[in-house]
Amino acid sequence: xxxxxxxxxxxxxxxxxxxxxxxxxxxxxxxxxxxxxxxxxxxxxxxxxxxxxxxxxxxxxxxxxxxxxxxxxxxxxxxxxxxxxxxxxxxxxxxxxxxxxxxxxxxxxxxxxxxxxxxxxxxxxxxxxxxxxxxxxxxxxxxxxxx
Amino acid sequence: xxxxxxxxxxxxxxxxxxxxxxxxxxxxxxxxxxxxxxxxxxxxxxxxxxxxxxxxxxxxxxxxxxxxxxxxxxxxxxxxxxxxxxxxxxxxxxxxxxxxxxxxxxxxxxxxxxxxxxxxxxxxxxxxxxxxxxxxxxxxxxxxxxxxxxxxxxxxxxxxxxxxxxxxxxxxxxxxxxxxxxxxxxxxxxxxxxxxxxxxxxxxxxxxxxxxxxxxxxxxxxxxxxxx
Numbered sequence: 030x031x032x033x034x035x036x037x038x039x040x041x042x043x044x045x046x047x048x049x050x051x052x053x054x055x056x057x058x059x060x061x062x063x064x065x066x067x068x069x070x071x072x073x074x075x076x077x078x079x080x081x082x083x084x085x086x087x088x089x090x091x092x093x094x095x096x097x098x099x100x101x102x103x104x105x106x107x108x109x110x111x112x113x114x115x116x117x118x119x120x121x122x123x124x125x126x127x128x129x130x131x132x133x134x135x136x137x138x139x140x141x142x143x144x145x146x147x148x149x150x151x152x153x154x155x156x157x158x159x160x161x162x163x164x165x166x167x168x169x170x171x172x173x174x175x176x
Numbered sequence: 177x178x179x180x181x182x183x184x185x186x187x188x189x190x191x192x193x194x195x196x197x198x199x200x201x202x203x204x205x206x207x208x209x210x211x212x213x214x215x216x217x218x219x220x221x222x223x224x225x226x227x228x229x230x231x232x233x234x235x236x237x238x239x240x241x242x243x244x245x246x247x248x249x250x251x252x253x254x255x256x257x258x259x260x261x262x263x264x265x266x267x268x269x270x271x272x273x274x275x276x277x278x279x280x281x282x283x284x285x286x287x288x289x290x291x292x293x294x295x296x297x298x299x300x301x302x303x304x305x306x307x308x309x310x311x312x313x314x315x316x317x318x319x320x321x322x323x324x325x326x327x328x329x330x331x332x333x334x335x336x337x338x339x340x341x342x343x344x345x346x347x348x349x350x351x352x353x354x355x356x357x358x359x360x361x362x363x364x365x366x367x368x369x370x371x372x373x374x375x376x377x378x379x380x381x382x383x384x385x386x387x388x389x390x391x392x393x394x395x396x397x398x399x400x401x402x403x404x
Binding site: 030032033034036037039040041043044045046047048049050051054055056078079080081082087090091092093094095097098099100101102104105109115117118121124125128150151152157 | 196199200201203204205239240241243244246247248249250251252253255256257259260263287290291294295298299302304310313314316317318319321322323324325372375376379380381382384
């Protein structure tokens with residue numbers, strides 16, 4: 030409870046430094062593996078943005094936007110994994126990848142293992158630079174973790 | 177706007193904002209639903225004004241569990257603003273006299289004003305915001321644009337430079353809008369449009385609803401200080 034009170038303090042005395050600097054931006058990528066030894070190279074971006082959105086979809090999202098808000102939470106988790114990595118945060122990301130796979134009817138049952146990595150995008154002189162700052166251990170795809 | 181009406185309006189608007197947020201979690205993993213089903217019920221009770229002090233207290237306690245669950249706010253600034261409004265309402269409902277209630281509601285209004293002014297200040301001292309580069313980066317590579325088509329805005333540096341200065345100057349000038357009720361209404365209208373644009377372009381819908389819930393406090397403060 031003391032820890033929760035510490036987390037509450039920035040809400041009671043906020044800093045309000047919105048977008049003061051534009052930091053490197055994380056993307057979560059994952060790979061599905063058949064075995065621990067499987068050396069796959071097909072990394073998928075978790076929840077890539079749609080190419081475009083219709084006017085009605087955007088209007089609807091003013092009231093109902095759970096997936097996007099969850100994606101923003103995952104951005105926070107990815108940033109936290111670099112600043113202050115914990116097993117809980119890693120598990121949070123992992124659980125949501127599994128939940129997504131299950132929700133989207135992926136062939137997760139045929140896949141035994143899962144790994145994710147955090148790719149940070151920033152501006153370079155000539156364009157954009159991508160850096161892999163974290164690669165998780167290989168985790169089994171047990172479905173009980175996504176309840 | 178008197179204190180009683182402004183507080184009641186804040187309770188109703190916060191209740192709707194919390195209800196919207198909580199319903200978004202209903203399709204989440206089961207462990208989250210346990211926290212957000214009670215929040216739906218409490219938000220409804222807050223809207224109808226049933227046992228408000230105890231409902232606020234229960235929402236604060238539930239808020240601590242939610243903070244613990246996500247190891248911080250789920251959606252950054254919008255959750256923090258929600259908790260700030262909630263804690264102020266909770267304290268007001270347990271305060272013994274009007275003077276202390278006014279101090280607390282005034283603190284909330286001050287924070288709303290600072291939420292704009294400080295955001296403007298941290299931008300104007302940053303050369304990348306002044307030359308439009310920061311906003312270009314937001315569109316170019318940040319995680320925020322809700323569709324890839326919006327990244328094309330990065331190709332319009334002059335437009336982004338103008339937009340950056342527009343946001344910076346508005347945020348810095350916001351405290352001046354308190355001088356009269358008319359200027360404040362215009363200021364809050366522009367601020368709401370700004371949050372709506374952020375919701376539209378960056379999917380920050382929770383910011384829009386929660387900041388609206390804080391506006392009665394600043395409307396009350398303007399009346400309390402300037403009496404017009």
